[in-house]
Every structure is written in structure tokens, then in C-alpha cells.
Amino acid sequence: MSAKGGLHVALVGLNFGAEFVPIYLHHPDVEALTICDRDPSRLTWVGDRYNVQNRSADLDELLADDEIDALHLVTPPTVHAAQSAAVLRSGKHCACTIPMGLTLDELRDVIAAQRESGKNFMMMETSVYTREFLFAKDMMERGELGTITFVRGAHLQDMVGWPDYWLGFPPLVHITHAFAPALALLKTRAVKVHCFGSGELRDDVRGNYGNPFPFETAIFRLEGTNVAAEVSRFMYQTARAYTESFAIYGDEKSFEWQQLEHEDPIVFTRGDIAERVKPPDRAELLPAEIARFTQRGVYDESQPALSFLQGGGHGGSHPHLVHEFVRSIVEGRKSWINEITAANWTASGICAHESAMQDGAEVIVPSFE
Numbered sequence: 001m002s003a004k005g006g007l008h009v010a011l012v013g014l015n016f017g018a019e020f021v022p023i024y025l026h027h028p029d030v031e032a033l034t035i036c037d038r039d040p041s042r043l044t045w046v047g048d049r050y051n052v053q054n055r056s057a058d059l060d061e062l063l064a065d066d067e068i069d070a071l072h073l074v075t076p077p078t079v080h081a082a083q084s085a086a087v088l089r090s091g092k093h094c095a096c097t098i099p100m101g102l103t104l105d106e107l108r109d110v111i112a113a114q115r116e117s118g119k120n121f122m123m124m125e126t127s128v129y130t131r132e133f134l135f136a137k138d139m140m141e142r143g144e145l146g147t148i149t150f151v152r153g154a155h156l157q158d159m160v161g162w163p164d165y166w167l168g169f170p171p172l173v174h175i176t177h178a179f180a181p182a183l184a185l186l187k188t189r190a191v192k193v194h195c196f197g198s199g200e201l202r203d204d205v206r207g208n209y210g211n212p213f214p215f216e217t218a219i220f221r222l223e224g225t226n227v228a229a230e231v232s233r234f235m236y237q238t239a240r241a242y243t244e245s246f247a248i249y250g251d252e253k254s255f256e257w258q259q260l261e262h263e264d265p266i267v268f269t270r271g272d273i274a275e276r277v278k279p280p281d282r283a284e285l286l287p288a289e290i291a292r293f294t295q296r297g298v299y300d301e302s303q304p305a306l307s308f309l310q311g312g313g314h315g316g317s318h319p320h321l322v323h324e325f326v327r328s329i330v331e332g333r334k335s336w337i338n339e340i341t342a343a344n345w346t347a348s349g350i351c352a353h354e355s356a357m358q359d360g361a362e363v364i365v366p367s368f369e
Contacts, residue, residue: 021050027326084096086113098177158236169235182231197212
């Protein structure tokens with residue numbers, strides 16, 4: 001920790017990662033923030049926009065800096081596992097955006113690095129901190145849903161125009177936005193999967209992953225339950241508006257994500273009753289200093305140069321993620337989405353794609369302990 005007792009955090013990757021800068025700057029347990037990006041123009045633009053003086057273009061420089069306590073990686077998916085393991089082995093806590101890794105061996109290496117270092121790892125999965133998820137979680141904990149009979153998730157997003165490392169990416173290897181809510185609500189993991197690929201990728205979006213499918217859909221069996229889960233993901237060649245969604249069906253009530261993102265979700269009650277609901281914002285779960293970042297609003301009214309719209313991304317989840325990561329370090333405990341939970345969630349998608357490549361053959365999902 002810094003001399004004043006707060007954490008020194010480094011944020012690596014400032015494209016989407018810039019969303020997190022003001023949250024770290026205002027978190028009461030963060031004393032200092034360093035930003036890092038290999039693109040000098042982006043590094044300068046973000047640093048000047050947020051008035052952040054600590055800047056670096058070199059990840060290795062941050063790993064060697066004894067004053068930095070933790071790194072938050074918002075970097076390309078192909079390097080997540082290697083960078084996470086390097087952060088942990090450098091003696092620093094690590095948060096990383098999804099996916100945790102692209103192969104089962106990569107997941108095992110991150111777990112090994114965490115065990116060697118004793119430092120915290122957290123996968124920054126937004127879907128389990130959205131307003132919709134927190135609403136469904138409250139329903140579940142109050143017993144309103146009754147006995148659960150089925151769960152479903154989908155992440156539907158056309159990735160045309162995204163960076164080239166997404167070309168041909170196996171859809172369900174990037175599964176956790178679609179599947180994590182169901183697994184978290186049922187407090188379980190996937191044990192086996194049958195998955196089919198659908199459609200055929202055009203040559204111009206094939207990429208280098210050896211994946212032929214624009215769309216994958218899977219059925220999972222879940223540990224310790226008689227519940228099945230259906231999960232679908234597409235990345236190319238499908239006409240559909242973006243959504244990251246889940247549904248959970250019980251014998252008393254069910255919760256379904258909205259069909260379109262600007263709509264409200266639906267709660268069904270036995271007896272053919274359907275009601276649109278507006279999940280409340282859960283800013284009260286956060287310190288006052290960062291609560292406003294669940295909503296899109298003016299970042300800093302006191303400094304005209306910093307007065308611009310900021311926050312509210314991914315259903316208000318970003319400040320919840322930062323708070324859980326920071327507090328897990330301060331409190332000396334594992335984060336909720338720790339290395340084991342992250343590996344179990346991520347492995348389900350890796351195994352689903354393996355099944356798709358075998359025309360739907362059953363694949364056992366390994367357990368990480």
C-alpha cells in the first residue's frame with residue numbers, strides 16, 4: 001500500500017478500460033492510480049482527460065514497481081492468462097476482464113500463479129453485478145421463484161469492426177456474460193455439455209482460431225441439481241440487436257431478460273401473470289464516493305475540464321466490480337469471482353466449443369478446486 005495507507009492500482013488497457021479510471025480515482029481505499037497503454041496517443045488523451053499523472057506504456061515496468069499493489073488488466077483476450085499469471089507471480093493482486101483464458105491449461109496456470117503468490121485474482125465479470133442480476137438474486141434469496149426448473153443465457157453481438165483479434169473467435173469460449181448469472185444464482189458449475197455450432201463463417205472473418213462457426217448453442221448439466229441450462233452466443237453473420245441476457249424459470253415465478261435493451265425485464269407469476277419490472281439501481285451497496293458511477297452522468301462538476309458524461313456501463317456493474325476487487329484486498333479475503341470460480345465459469349465455454357467441434361459430442365467440464 002502507499003505511504004498513506006491506500007492501495008496503488010495500475011489500470012492496463014485504456015480503450016474500454018478508460019471506463020474504470022474515475023471509479024478508481026474516487027474509491028476511498030485507492031490512494032494512487034497509474035494508467036498504462038501501449039498506444040502513446042491514447043495514454044496521453046486518457047491521462048489528460050482524467051488528470052492522471054502516473055503513466056506508463058510498459059507492463060513489465062509496472063510489474064517491477066514495488067509501490068504498485070494491484071493491476072487491473074483490460075487487454076486483448078489472447079493475452080489474459082499469460083498477463084494474469086505474470087501479475088500474480090510479480091507479487092501483485094490481479095483483476096482481469098473476461099475471458100480468464102482460452103484453454104484449460106491457461107486456466108490452470110493462472111490458478112498455479114495465484115497459489116504461488118498468495119495474491120488475489122478476480123475476473124471482472126460484469127453480468128453478475130447488473131441491476132437485472134441483483135434484482136433476480138434478491139428474488140431468489142427471498143424464495144419467490146420456488147423450485148428452479150430451467151435457466152437460459154445468451155450473448156448476441158455482431159463483432160464486425162472490432163479489433164482483428166476477435167476475427168473467428170470461438171463464440172462460447174467467450175461465454176461468461178451469458179452463463180455466469182445462471183451459475184451464480186444457482187451457486188453451481190457446469191459438469192457436462194453438448195454443443196452445436198451453427199452457420200459457416202465467411203472467409204473474411206475466419207481469423208486464426210480454427211473456428212468455423214459464427215454461432216454456437218449449448219445445453220449443460222449443472223452440478224448438484226437436476227436443472228439444465230441453455231446458452232447461446234454469436235459473434236458474426238446474424239441479424240440481431242446486441243444483448244447480454246439471462247432467464248431463470250421457477251415453479252412459482254420466473255425472471256426473463258428483456259427482448260430489447262431499452263425495454264424492462266419481465267417477471268412471470270404462476271397463473272399466466274406477466275409484469276414488466278424496473279430493477280432498482282443498487283448504488284446504496286457502494287461507498288458514497290463511487291455510487292454515482294452506477295448511472296451515466298457528469299463525471300466531475302467541480303472541474304469544468306473534467307465535466308463529461310461517464311459511468312453506467314454494463315447495467316451499472318463497473319463500480320461494483322471495482323469495489324469488490326479493492327475491498328477483497330483491503331479485507332484480506334478472496335474476491336467473490338476468484339480464480340476457482342472464474343476457472344469453473346470459463347471452462348464451461350471452452351468445453352462447449354470442444355463439443356461443437358465434435359458435432360455435439362458430450363464433453364465433461366473439469367472441476368477446479
